[in-house]
Amino acid sequence: MFQVKSLNKSFQGKTIIKDMNLDVADNEILSIVGPSGAGKTTLLRCITGLEKADSGKFFLDGEEIDPTDDSKSVIGVVFQDFGLFPNLTVIENIILAPQLVLKKSKEEALKEAQELIDKLDLTGKETLYPYQLSGGQKQRVAIVRTLAMHPKIICYDEPTSALDPKLSEEVGKIILDLKKQNITQLVVTHDVAFANQVADKVKEVKPFKEEG
Amino acid sequence: MQYILEILPSLFSGVVTTLEIFALTIVLSIPLGILVSLALTGKNIIKAIFEFYVWIMRGTPLLLQLIFIFYGLPIIGIVFPRFEAAVIAFVLNYAAYFAEIFRGGFQSIPKNQFESAKMLRLTRWQTLRKIVIPQVFKIVLPSIGNEVINLVKDSSLVYVIGIGDLLQAGNIATARDVTLVPLILVAVFYLILTAVLTLVLRKIEQRFDYWR
Known part of the structure; x- marks a missing residue:
């Protein structure tokens, strides 16, 4: 069980993520969908520790974890541009x-x-x-x-953005197949069809608007 | 022909001096340049100090730096022998240029390389050694090659502090025997040196052609 509790993140006074909560069970696939600028990638970067959250807590199986602590990270990422060496x-x-x-x-x-x-x-x-x-x-x-x-958790940032429909389906199969291995997966995508193909749960994020 | 054979020994001993200065400068200034380039991407005060150093070295003539070190510094009690003075001047000067080249190389490594490495939990040193430095090396090779060729010719500046390099050997022969032949031979020597270096550099570049 992976949980995010009351996550906040802003850049230069602009709120990107406001009081976000997430619950993902073991072996579950959560898709995070939403339009560009909704903070999907920022959310992923906070979860993976590439960006430090302003506030908020992360829990894995009930234990609090610090994603920015490299020494015992249990989170893996597949980047949008793959980041191969x-x-x-x-x-x-x-x-x-x-x-x-x-x-x-x-x-x-x-x-x-x-x-x-x-x-x-x-x-x-x-x-x-x-x-x-x-x-x-x-x-x-x-x-x-x-x-x-x-990793216990794998995050995918826009896994289908560089792929044609047939390849998207293939990567969807791979993601579904990995469910069997006790891996929690988070898929950030703007591709709603793909999200529906793989996800057990879909979390929609919207661009945050200051109120008043 | 007889004349050429007569002056060749003195020219050859000039070539040896030229090559000595060249080799020592390369061997010392490239590692120094890498270190300085790391300092240039570092924190405020260290960065400022090394930016000042690079500014001085690139902003004043190498000839002035040679004269300053050999004829100037003894006035305040710092005396270097001729050859050492020349090597110090060349190393300090070329390290500044190499530092700027390496700084550019480091900056052109995409951010995703660092982020991938971080998510794989590689340490900073492992990231540098296995991923960043090999890529930087390939990027900077052509620019380094340029400087290497320049150095062969710049080394002729040492005649101003009375070192008997190739140019000085030719100059002396021309003045003594009133003939253009020694100077033409000097030109031929430099051309051979730079041609050989160009070939060597091309071979090195080809060796790094196995990835893109």
């Missing part, structure tokens, strides 16, 4: 953090990576560099890279 091959992108951060042996990291690669239909792409991949492949590498860190 262009100087590393697919396999190097995936095993870098497991080796350096989780201190896995190379063999172990490779073995785990290969399983995920095969599962997400990236077999044969291991030694390619990101520029040699299509958008959908890059995204799957980004998902595998995130999974390899064993």
Whole structure:
């Protein structure tokens, strides 16, 4: 169970998120939908700790967590532009953090990576560099890279924005498939059809308007 | 032909001096430049100090800096031997240019690289070493190459503090024997040096062509 309680965030006096609450059960997929400028991405950045919330609390299974504390983060992100490292091959992108951060042996990291690669239909792409991949492949590498860190929660920022409809459906399948693995998923999207395809719950956010 | 063979030994010993200054400057000023570039992206006072340093080094002639260090500083009791004075002047001057090049390189790394690394919980040093520096290196190579070529020719400025480099060797021969041949030979030597360096730099750039 992942909870956000009374989250507030403003930039230079402009309120973006006002008193937001979220509840996501284990294995659940929550879609956060809304128009541009509604604060979807800001919400995601607060949850992932890339942006510090002005106030508000985050709880995982009842325990308060601090997303900005890198040392024990349990949250993974798949960025809109994927954020792959262009100087590393697919396999190097995936095993870098497991080796350096989780201190896995190379063999172990490779073995785990290969399983995920095969599962997400990236077999044969291991030694390619990101520029040699299509958008959908890059995204799957980004998902595998995130999974390899064993997060409890995965956040997706606009996962379909760079994909055609057929690929959107595929990534939807991947997200649904990951439900089986005890992972809570948050999907930020403006694509309502996609949200309905994957989500157990949909949270709508609207641009905040100052009252009065 | 006979004449050329007669003056070649003195020109060769000039080339050796030129190459010594060149090699020492490169080996010392590139690492120094990287450190300064990190300071330039740092906090207020440190940043201000190094911006001042870069301003002085790029804002005054290298020739003046050479004269200042070798002829000027002894007036206040700081004496360097000729060769050391030349190397100090060149290293300080070129490190400033390299620092600006590396600063530009660091700034052109997209923000998503840092954010991806943060979400994978890589430390700052791991991020620099595995992701940022390899990318910066590729970005700055052409500019570094430019400076390297410049340095070969700038090294001729050391004649002003009486160091017997290639140019001085040619100059002496021309003055003594009243012929253009030594100066033409000097030009040929410089052309060979810069041609070789251009080739080497191109090879290095090609080696980094495996990713984009």
